[in-house]
Amino acid sequence: MSGNIPPAAVAVAAGTPAERLRTLLVAADSVTLLTPTHRAELTGRHRVGPDGRLRVEVPADSGAAHELAREGDLPAVVHVVDLAPIPMPDRVRGRAALTGWLTVEGLRGRRPDLVAVLHLATAGITDTDGTAPVDPDAFATARPDPIAPAETELLRRLDADARTVEQLTGLLPARLRQDGARIHLLRLDRAGIVLRVQSPAGSAARPHDVRLPFARPMRDPDQLGARIDALLGRPPRRVSRAGR
DSSP: OOOOGGGGGGGGGOHHHHHHHHHHHHHHSEEEEESSSSEOOOTEEEEEEOOOOOOOEEEESSSSHHHHHHHHHEEEEEEEEEEEESSSOEEEEEEEEEEEEEEEEEEEEETEEEEEEEEEEEEEEEETTTTEOOOOHHHHHHHOOOOOGGHHHOOOOOHTTTHHHHHHHTTTTGGGGTTTTTEEEEETTTEEEEEEOOTTTOOOOOOOOEEEEOOSOOOGGGGGHHHHHHHHHHOOOOOOTTTO
């Protein structure tokens, strides 16, 4: 099988812009807060609460925290960058920006870091599925992709299976598999696998991202093997589990 991306591309949606943004925030590699006069790195200090609002913990010793404590609320922009967990020359696979008003909500931890909530006004995302604005109300009610918490482990495990990666690469059109092209696993979600095709060294061409869609969405990580078997046209595997 080669150069034959399955026709199931329309069977599973990759997610709405709001869902994609919620997914990006699950394991973002860089989260940066910008206020009118200060900047703070907040990677690992952010979460979306049950009310669908983004909350951040602003370091107590930062200029942004002092400014926020003094003013009570501030206009703010949160920039988010998502990187692929697999090593490759260009690992950036998603960017987003959220703007709104940041309001102090409380203190947290031994050091009194400020917990602030972003009252979202506008948002936008650029990722492997395109560029789109995100409606604040849609963001509040959206849910992240169910595979997102396990994606890093699953992608790394899949990347270690050279035979399967080669077979997945064989699904790409021949024009993308030119000599010297570097092809990497970029993303995994309920809708499928995304490969990044990078041109041979010395080429100025931008990377080309291609989605290999599943015929049915994954509901949990345990279904990955079956989805890949179907994608590659392999017979279903039999899995025996202790206690089942």
